[in-house]
Amino acid sequence: MKAPPFAYARPTTLDSALELLAGNDDAKVLAGGQSLLPVMNLRLGAPALLVDISRIPMLDRIVVDDDGAVTIGALVTHAAVEASPEIASHQPIVAAAAPHIGHRAIRNRGTCVGSIAHADPAAEMPAVCLATDAMMIATSTRGDRAIPAADFFTGFLETDLADDELLAAVRFPASPVGARGTVVEVARRHGDYALAGLACRLVFDGDTITDAALAYFGVGPHAQRVAPAEAALVGTSGDDDALDEAVRLVAATLDPPADVHGSANYRRHLAGVLCRRAVTELRSETGEAR
Amino acid sequence: MSPDGNQGSGLGAFTGTSVKRVEDHRLLVGEGRYVADVVPDGCLHAAFVRSPFPHARITGIDTADAKRLPGVVTVVTGAEIEALTNPILPFLALPGLYTPLYHCLSSERVRFVGDPVAIVVASSRAIAEDAVELVDVTYEPLPGIGTLDAALDTASEPIWPKAKGNLLYDHTNDHGDVDAVFADADHVFTETFRCPRQSNQPMETRGILVEFSADGEITVRAATQAPHMLRWQLAAYARKESAAQAVKAFATNTERRTAFVDAAKSFFAERGEALQASDNTAMQTQMKTDPRTALQMMRTGAQLLGRDDYPHVTADDIGGGFGAKGSVAREEIAVAAVAFALGRSVSWIEDRMENLMDGGQAREEEMTLSIACDADGTIRGLDVDLVLDQGAYPGNPIGAPITVRIMEVMQPGAYRFEAFRQRSRIVTTNKGKYVAYRGPWANETWARERMVNVVARRLGISQTEIRRKNMYGDEDFPATMLTGPSLDVTCSVRKTLERAEELADLPGLDALRADAAARGKRLGIGFASYHEAAPGPPDYWESVNPGTSALLDQPATASVDTDGKIKIWTSQMPHGQSHETTYAQLAADQLGVGIDDIELVYGHTSRAPFDLLGTGGSRGGPVGGGAVRKVGRGLRAAVVAKAADMLEANVDDISIVDGNIHVAGVPARGLGYADLAARVVADGETVEGKDGTYAFNVEDTYTSAGDGGWSVATHVCWVEVDIETGLVDIPRYLVVEDCGPIINPAIVDGQARGGVAQGIGAVLYERAAYDDDANLQASTYMDYLIPTATEVPRIEVEHMETLSPGENDHRGVGEGGMIGAPAAITNAIEDALDVTVNEQYLPPTRILELAGVIEPD
Amino acid sequence: MSDTMNETHVALGGDTTISCTVNGQAVSVEVPVRTSLSDMLRSALELTGTHLGCEHGVCGACTIVLDGAAVRSCLMLAVQADGTEIRTIEGLATDGTWHPIQQAMHDHHGFQCAFCSPGFMMTAVAMLEDDPNRTEAEIREELGGNLCRCTGYESIIDGVLGAIAEMRDGDGGVA
């Protein structure tokens, strides 16, 4: 199928991009196009104006602060995230997510920030944002705002972004001392969107978990954390009893959907399995804190 | 010598070796010519308005807005196209079967999601799609029939109002005294097996281009496995003459009429008895249910026979078909009809969504099998109750009816037993149409090989032992299957099983299981064996559909033109099978020349010999290849005779090596094909062939009733099931196959592996999913999952090459991989989980349900 | 590029001009704004070697190499390719000499219908140019975004392994 007609603008400054977004109802940002163009090719979406942000300077940067916080600009591709040594060393959980996303050719075009803005319920990056308390840096002609990940994902393919706002960057704050993170998921085929996935970050003090983040994807309308299970892990070493309780709470809390790829019970079960796998992996991890 | 290093001289040098593909020289550099690649100047593009409902009445359709859109040339609705087209007619009749008549577009009622209701033609595909969105169709939804149970429910809304319900065929055949055997046996075991809908999914979608040349000549280019079939159907259905016109044209065209009458006479003379014996009731149900059938058949027949100037069909490269492109699409008829009416070139290239809705689906069957056996594992009898869901519209021309016949004939497999009963039912539902898909009957193998394993488990004997014990072996031949076909040494199934057992290292299995268990996985192993009629013995097709064997005959031509170039003409329509290479191998060996000295002519119906079915049914090697060898032999004889004459030698002393035709021992005084051709010209001995004058031209037909034999295999699959996630891994897969002497081992391996990959897809990934109300749930490649390089393992292929007593030894391999794989994989999963597996489709959710890890929702 | 660096390029429908380099040649074509890159290649430039199997990013048949990286040409607008450097299957052979990947696919009977072949070969070329030292598992993973319905992949994987061996041991080009 071919995309429906639209107008196209390729601003070369951020300001003109924001003006285009402010001045046009039904304008959409075009970043990597790896979610927007399939939607349009299938005629499931027909925006009137595409604002191609690819030629705006500075948005393709990965900026690392002294404390290890990492800011990823709107044009940084999944492939660039995957290849970045800075991200690997300062935000390994972000780096860990990238190879799970689609396939090479998709990662070469699709952007990390675009994936967050698109907010697919089964996408990895939104969950990583939740697990790391990332900040979304939104900008518009009305000004800038920083939106905590916890407030950002509001529904199925829905976020807190206003129509005229551009997501300029995502900022991952410095990892706490003792943090370890991983992304685990199960997909039907290698590279598919996950049936269920988990971005898990645990903060250890010695053997004791002092903070836990279990951010799931693919098990609800949007990525979500499971606070009761996180609480069950805190103060423990992630031992088998604590894990059993956490897994029970994961199953009790989540209300996953059923679709052609898997039943609700299956996804609920899988969420528990992923919790067990992630915590087991992280608790046995030694050496450098993540 | 060819640039590929493909070297050979004399008879038999190429056949049997992995000659590199001739096709690659254009395909690997991006110079293939697929139907979407040809867009003549000024070509228009078509798109279809399709039903979003599984089942609904059309109460209104408004095309005004669409027609007003700049760039739109025409919009034709279902009601309007009836003035341009004839309804599509049944092709093969079965006693008791009702086949609905229908048009290329729907006008009053839609019957599945994707049912085309109007065609838009515009200056670009994008604009045509814009216009599709502007066509306003009003639907009054009807209950959607999405399950077999709903279809069998006599109270359900009939999808085809002329039929009483949605059961279109119900027939039982007994072979032997079934009741007595079942009463006498120690045990009777019964299980029901279900296979959901799958889809062929060639990487290239369907497509058709109707091209008008500057002088008005029409050529139809299409992604079709059967160009002659498409040509005839377009002539029959994509035009509409008045009955009077049609009859008059036929009556006044003496030549056509005489030819037809002669053909009919000889047909009935040859086959009348068989027809009378089996088929005289075939059309009764049809005529009673829809009396229009007779009239329409006569009228369409007259239209078809009255003229012979209908457009030719051509195809160059085709991106796979797997049976789906053996069907004539309703869309193709609609596009052709509208293009003919407009007098302009029109192209329709199907998109993937359309392909998933309407490009062909297959294999949705439910089968209840009862096996009667004795305590020692001796199988005594088999009783099968088959229900097949053909979807909304009948396959055209090949679909459910012929499939249930083949399923019945092949159902006993290579097992010896005393009695067999099969009840076959065909139902219609609100789903996409059921087409032939690589080994269309394959679920007979799946269900039988599953059931054999069930029996083995219940009796506590191994899956290999029960097979060995009950299978025919050389000592039993000649034998006859309960369903009719005869078995000879080519039915070497048991030998493949025994070889597979050796290669499978069964003593090492326990260690493998322990190793998997240590990694939290459960290992299982599954065997499956089958024989397939590729081509089958002479009595095979007579058992399936008496009186129609002639349909399977394959003509071919071998010629040398006046410059000495050799051409082989085949009615096969390659779409990935590498005919240009394998037929060149066969012909080059016959004619003592190199691979590159042979040009294969196929595709264009003005040149390709006539054969309705084209490529399909694993007939390329045995029957198409048989025809090539036959005309190759004939041509060699003619060439040798002429050369003997020129060289003043005895024909028996002539030898041909590297294109040098000489008296054995004196190659220096040899002649080339060009020399020979020049002499033929000089002597005034040229002959007229299909499209020109030739020095030599040999035409012949290979009849599949002539000889043949079975193509057989045993598949062994090892699985590792992750009991936490339900993911299934295939650490090893083995195929031991016997298709007789191999023409090209690399090509045979490729066919086997490709088929197994589709079998892996069928079990673990692919489902043309509908909900119970027949709403389609898999209309993109995000939902219809084709396995990738990370899911398909290396597949070991071991060859055995049993010679057949017949004339043509090469047997078919196109379908076997797909026939054996679902059974081997599901048997392995059953072994791993130690539970009875009744479904073919086992996604992770189902695996964990079977393992008792989770409850169904 | 058709626009200067500090000017917004706007196309309100209608046609737009795309300038880019395709297989080493500078080209400039006018296409409707909504045209996908794949359609631009296939229709406007008549480079029909790039195939369309799904137009929603999954099958990989349309994969080309853009500025050195494998991308889906069906998931790019032609206008997004303005100013880029593109390679397609038609540009793989040089002066009639096949690229090692083409030769290796031929030698290993890589493809059957070959509809998927442009996508596989362009993906493989980008992968090998990035890093030619690849294990079979890595190759399978990198080619995992390309669907082939005919072969079961083994022959394609063998083709890539063959190309790697050829590029390592041979002098690259093979007649």
Ligand SMILES: Cc1cc2nc3c(=O)[nH]c(=O)nc-3n(C[C@H](O)[C@H](O)[C@H](O)COP(=O)(O)OP(=O)(O)OC[C@H]3O[C@@H](n4cnc5c(N)ncnc54)[C@H](O)[C@@H]3O)c2cc1C
């Ligand atoms: C075959 C296939 C497989 C895939 N598999 C996965 C997978 O496994 N996991 C996964 O996470 N993703 C997957 N994706 C999607 C991919 O990750 C996309 O790259 C990503 O979702 C969107 O990024 P993009 O830059 O391509 O955004 P676009 O497609 O350009 O845009 C997507 C949406 O986000 C909006 N948007 C983008 N950027 C901004 C911005 N800066 N500010 C405001 N709005 C913006 C757009 O307006 C649009 O609505 C897959 C895609 C395909 C085609």
Ligand code: FES
């Ligand atoms: S056509 Fe582009 S991925 Fe399928």
Ligand code: FES
């Ligand atoms: S060779 Fe046919 S799809 Fe790959």
